[in-house]
Amino acid sequence: MSMSPFHPLGMAGLALVVDDVAANRKILESLLKLEGYRTIAAENGSEAVQMFSDQRPDIVFMEAMMPVMNGYEATTRIKALAGSDFIPVIFLTALSEGEALVNCIDAGGDEFLSKPFKQEILRAKIKAMQRIRDLSRTVALQHLKIERQHNLMLKEQVLAEQIYSRAITTDNIATKYIHSLLRAVSIFSGDLLLTADCPDGKLHILLGDFTGHGLTAAVGVLPAAEVFRAMTAKGFDAPEIMSSINTKLNRLLPTGMFMTACFVVIEADLKNILVWNAGMPEVLVLDVPATSEDRVQVKHRITSQYLPLGILADIDKKLIPARLPIVSGDRILLCSDGLTEAINIEGEAFGMERYEEVAVAHKHSFKAVIDALENFCGEQEFIDDVSFVEIQCMPGILKTSSSTQY
Amino acid sequence: MSISANVAGNAATINMTGRFDFNVQREFKEAYDPLLTTPVVSVIEVNLSGVDYLDSSALGMLLMLRERSAAAGKTLKLCKPTAGVAQILEIANFAKLFTIE
Numbered sequence: 243m244s245m246s247p248f249h250p251l252g253m254a255g256l257a258l259v260v261d262d263v264a265a266n267r268k269i270l271e272s273l274l275k276l277e278g279y280r281t282i283a284a285e286n287g288s289e290a291v292q293m294f295s296d297q298r299p300d301i302v303f304m305e306a307m308m309p310v311m312n313g314y315e316a317t318t319r320i321k322a323l324a325g326s327d328f329i330p331v332i333f334l335t336a337l338s339e340g341e342a343l344v345n346c347i348d349a350g351g352d353e354f355l356s357k358p359f360k361q362e363i364l365r366a367k368i369k370a371m372q373r374i375r376d377l378s379r380t381v382a383l384q385h386l387k388i389e390r391q392h393n394l395m396l397k398e399q400v401l402a403e404q405i406y407s408r409a410i411t412t413d414n415i416a417t418k419y420i421h422s423l424l425r426a427v428s429i430f431s432g433d434l435l436l437t438a439d440c441p442d443g444k445l446h447i448l449l450g451d452f453t454g455h456g457l458t459a460a461v462g463v464l465p466a467a468e469v470f471r472a473m474t475a476k477g478f479d480a481p482e483i484m485s486s487i488n489t490k491l492n493r494l495l496p497t498g499m500f501m502t503a504c505f506v507v508i509e510a511d512l513k514n515i516l517v518w519n520a521g522m523p524e525v526l527v528l529d530v531p532a533t534s535e536d537r538v539q540v541k542h543r544i545t546s547q548y549l550p551l552g553i554l555a556d557i558d559k560k561l562i563p564a565r566l567p568i569v570s571g572d573r574i575l576l577c578s579d580g581l582t583e584a585i586n587i588e589g590e591a592f593g594m595e596r597y598e599e600v601a602v603a604h605k606h607s608f609k610a611v612i613d614a615l616e617n618f619c620g621e622q623e624f625i626d627d628v629s630f631v632e633i634q635c636m637p638g639i640l641k642t643s644s645s646t647q648y
Numbered sequence: 649m650s651i652s653a654n655v656a657g658n659a660a661t662i663n664m665t666g667r668f669d670f671n672v673q674r675e676f677k678e679a680y681d682p683l684l685t686t687p688v689v690s691v692i693e694v695n696l697s698g699v700d701y702l703d704s705s706a707l708g709m710l711l712m713l714r715e716r717s718a719a720a721g722k723t724l725k726l727c728k729p730t731a732g733v734a735q736i737l738e739i740a741n742f743a744k745l746f747t748i749e
Contacts, residue, residue, distance in 0.1 A: 453704040454670070497715045498708030502740070521740045546739045553711060553745070579704075626703075 254278035254368075255300030260290040260316065261334060262308040266357070270303055270334070273364055287311030291319045301371060302331045303355065306345070314349035321350045328378035330371035334359075399429045399457065406430070406460065410467050415439060419639040420447070421608040422631045425580075425624060432459025433578050433629040434501075436467055438474040439641040443510030446474045446483070447633060450503045450551075451522065451578040455627045462501060462552070465490050480505050484518060484557060491552030500552040504576050512637060514565045515574065520548035523582045523594055526601060530571035538602045542566045574633040575601055575611075580626035584615060587622045608632040651679045659691045665698030668733075670705035680713055684720040692717055697728035702736050714745060725749055 257279040261267045264285075271281040282297060284290040287304075288311040294302065302320060306313040317331050333346035333354040346354045352374070353367050414437045422435050432452040439445060448470055452459040466487050473483045484505055491501055502521030509515065517525050527542035547561055577597065584592045592615060604610035611630060633639070649666035660683040662676075683689050694710070696702075710726070717724040726748045729737060737748060 451704075453708050498712040500708070500711070502704075523739070546741060549741045549744055558744070583703075 255280070256297065257281050258290065258293055258297075258299040258302045259283045260285075260287065260303065260308070260313065261305040262286055263305075266305070266334070270359060273359060273361060274303075276361070277365060277368060287313060287316030287319075290316045291323070294320045295323055300329065300375075301368070302329060303334055304331055304351065305334045314345070317346075317350045326382065328375045330375065332367060332371070396429070403429045403460075406464065410434065410436070410463060413438070413471060415445070415641070417639050419634040419636050420631065423608075423612055423629065425628045426455065427580075427624055427627055428456040430455075430457045430460035431627050432456070432463075433580065433627040434463050434466065435629065435631060436470045438471055440474055441477045443640060445508040445640055446470070446480065447506040447508070447576075447631075448503060449522070449576045449578065449629060449631055450501045451580070451627070451629065452501045453499045458499075459627070462491050462495055462499070465494055466501065466551075480507050480516060480518060481559065481562075484520070484551065485559070488551040488557045489555065492555055495552050500550040502546075502550040502579070506574060506576070506633065508568075508633075508635060508639065510640060512570060512635060512640065513567060515568050515635070516563050516565055517542075517544040517574075518548060518563050519544045519546045521546050521550035523577055523579055523597075526575040526598060527566065527568065528573045528575065528602065528607065530569065538605070538607075540598070540602060541568075541572060568635050570636055572635045573607065574631075574635065575607060576629075576631040576633070578627065578629040580624065580628040581611075581615065581630050583626065584619055584624055584628060585622055586619050592618050649675065651675050653679045653683060655683070655686065655689060658688055659693060660686070660689045661693045661695050663695045663698065667701045668696075668699045668706040668709075669701065669703045673705070673709060676709050676713075680716070684716055684722065689722060691723045691725065693725045693727050695727050696733055697730065699733055700730060702733045707736075707740055707742070710742070710746070723747075 254277055257274045259267050259270050259274070259281055260283070261270070262285050267283045267285070271283060274281050282293055282299065284293050286308045290302070290304065291311070304313040304317055313333060320329070320331060330352045331350065333351045334357060335346070335354055336357045343354055352371060355364060355367060414435070420437060424431060424433050424435060426433070432455045434448070434450040434452070436448040437446065450466060452462050469487050469490055470483060473486060484503070504520070504522045504525055505518040507516040515527070519525055525544040526540055529539050529541040531538055544563070547563070548558060551557070582592055582594050582597055596614070596618070597611060600611050600614040601607040608630070649664065649668065649672045651662060651664050651672070653660060653662045662679050680692065683692055714724055724746065726737070726746050729748065737743070742748070
């Protein structure tokens with residue numbers, strides 16, 4: 243193959259030639275000019291690093307053995323300066339092929355060129371390096387594009403979630419007697435807390451936990467909420483509401499997706515509660531100690547007796563939960579399995595036992611459990627949505643209650 | 649998590665060890681799909697003795713398998729769950745849907 247066609251000077255880019263022998267530098271520079279490069283030259287590794295930093299060449303030709311700083315060290319520094327940009331470094335060496343290649347690659351070099359230099363070989367290696375550089379640039383551009391799209395999507399999700407949670411929680415009752423913590427792992431929460439007053443004075447509370455977390459888990463939240471509110475407002479009772487939510491979710495969600503749920507009904511006379519537990523950790527009802535010296539006891543425990551909602555076309559209507567007596571001051575604690583299954587760095591789970599222990603040991607169970615959970619987990623982030631609710635059975639929690647009546 | 653399946657006579661067993669969670673989805677499906685279309689298989693057993701952890705996605709996968717087994721006319725059984733896994737299945741009341749041995 244004859245000489246390459248004439249390149250307008252400098253079109254191929256800027257080449258840095260590093261060699262302590264002036265004659266070698268001159269030869270390589272003239273060959274590179276024929277390939278269309280502008281050239282700069284350094285006589286040792288240290289000068290090379292400085293020139294690279296100042297002028298950012300597109301390609302570097304590096305002699306291995308030089309005084310002051312050798313080619314290997316200089317290459318390491320130049321590659322660090324180049325960062326994510328691909329700037330090829332081609333070693334110049336009189337060593338034999340095998341050895342040369344190993345040494346130069348180890349040092350961070352991309353190719354090597356044996357002395358004495360041959361025009362065609364130089365050209366071929368430059369071309370190969372240019373291909374890699376083009377590939378590297380395409381990848382970087384694609385990465386940037388993906389990052390932009392991802393950020394846009396996140397922004398959209400944040401906005402959607404704000405609209406969504408406003409729609410869900412706005413109509414919950416406002417009361418100081420219900421404390422709740424709902425911490426989602428991603429932007430959307432698959433856990434749901436709903437509260438609504440019944441026309442006859444009862445209070446309905448529903449804590450739900452959809453399979454998974456994030457957007458797909460949140461899909462069923464709005465339909466479930468709408469059924470809950472509409473039916474509570476119309477005076478339907480808990481089994482009917484659970485049945486309707488179940489049917490709705492069964493139709494809406496694909497097989498394999500469901501909602502575990504806890505439905506609590508506080509009766510209008512504040513003397514009894516009803517609790518349906520469909521797949522959630524045990525519900526605890528804590529009593530009010532008679533004196534300040536007495537310990538808090540677990541008055542009632544409600545374990546899961548129902549299948550989660552959305553699995554079967556119809557729920558089991560045969561199971562009727564017991565009516566549990568309460569007195570003013572008793573507290574009901576609900577949590578999703580995200581809490582009991584929260585892990586620490588060692589992979590240990592917080593667990594039901596610890597949860598109960600902490601809840602019972604403190605007067606302010608809500609704060610105590612949250613503090614204990616945060617201390618336990620430490621640096622380890624939550625792997626699932628966490629929900630924790632404390633309901634204080636006080637007269638003021640009911641809409642139509644009058645404290646003198648009871 | 650490692651999953652393997654073997655067939656002995658008319659019973660197929662899916663053996664699982666490790667964490668049964670959302671990462672296992674494709675592997676699990678690839679293990680049971682061929683069993684559903686094998687005519688000689690009439691019973692599919694999921695051997696949970698090596699499973700140390702089960703999450704709600706795993707429950708979901710079992711529901712999926714249940715639906716597909718029924719559609720293919722196969723009987724499905726969940727076998728030998730460890731204590732922790734048995735408790736999760738109990739809280740979910742899955743005994744109402746599955747034969748658990």
